[in-house]
Amino acid sequence: MKESKYPYSVLFIEDEEAIRNNYTSYLKEYFEKVYEAEDGLIAYEIYKTKKPQILIIDVHIPHINGIKLLQKIRETDHTTKAIILTAYADTNYLLQAAELKLTKYLVKPISRQELKEALALVVNELSDFKVSSNKVVHLLNNYVWDYTKKEISNNGNYIELTNLERRIMVLFFDNINIVLPLDSIIYEVWGDSLRGNHASLKTLIKNLRKKMPLDIIKNVFGVGYKLEV
Numbered sequence: 446m447k448e449s450k451y452p453y454s455v456l457f458i459e460d461e462e463a464i465r466n467n468y469t470s471y472l473k474e475y476f477e478k479v480y481e482a483e484d485g486l487i488a489y490e491i492y493k494t495k496k497p498q499i500l501i502i503d504v505h506i507p508h509i510n511g512i513k514l515l516q517k518i519r520e521t522d523h524t525t526k527a528i529i530l531t532a533y534a535d536t537n538y539l540l541q542a543a544e545l546k547l548t549k550y551l552v553k554p555i556s557r558q559e560l561k562e563a564l565a566l567v568v569n570e571l572s573d574f575k576v577s578s579n580k581v582v583h584l585l586n587n588y589v590w591d592y593t594k595k596e597i598s599n600n601g602n603y604i605e606l607t608n609l610e611r612r613i614m615v616l617f618f619d620n621i622n623i624v625l626p627l628d629s630i631i632y633e634v635w636g637d638s639l640r641g642n643h644a645s646l647k648t649l650i651k652n653l654r655k656k657m658p659l660d661i662i663k664n665v666f667g668v669g670y671k672l673e674v
Contacts, residue, residue: 451568454478456497458488458514459530460506468501471557475564485509492518497525499567501560503553504531515545523619526567530555547623566622582618584674585658590618597656604656609634609649617662617672626669 455476459465460483472479480495482488484507492500500518504511515527523546532553548570549563580592587600595615597604606614612634616625627643634649635641650670654662663673 454497455499485514
């Protein structure tokens with residue numbers, strides 16, 4: 446990060462007062478506005494009134510847990526950045542969280558360095574992504590993804606995608622720079638079909654990489670894949 450404060454607002458949601466005080470003090474060193482909440486109900490009210498651009502949410506908070514809180518927010522808001530904190534690397538939480546457009550999923554206890562790296566990703570997403578009003582994102586080497594048409598083109602020429610390739614592209618571009626677990630990708634692309642497995646996903650990714658800019662689809666060993674822009 447840098448010495449001057451980032452012009453973004455952050456809401457930190459954690460029910461343990463000592464942890465909350467520690468991290469809100471840390472966040473105030475880097476961001477212009479920092480809000481805090483000890484439970485899901487208070488957090489939602491602050492979200493509605495203050496409209497923070499970044500959410501840092503502990504899963505295990507009173508009244509409305511972190512996952513349900515973010516699900517509620519995502520009903521109408523797909524742009525506010527979110528980092529989830531949890532004490533457990535639970536597969537069910539991972540699968541639910543993968544659908545919520547997270548920037549990062551951190552397992553507690555987390556160090557300030559880990560949080561700093563996650564926030565650097567958030568700042569990058571807020572400041573560097575160039576999505577125009579007609580909902581396209583510009584990639585390397587004149588590649589363009591069109592969110593509305595769900596098409597990718599290079600120098601104006603549309604690249605043919607199979608139905609499965611299109612599904613996974615939609616998933617990736619809805620979760621830019623977010624690591625998606627293998628099982629979550631398989632479920633989103635193949636649904637309940639028995640044809641979806643780790644081997645078929647690997648083949649799909651291999652074929653898709655041939656149609657995309659070099660190294661844009663990253664393999665995160667033992668976890669899954671992410672689209673890195």
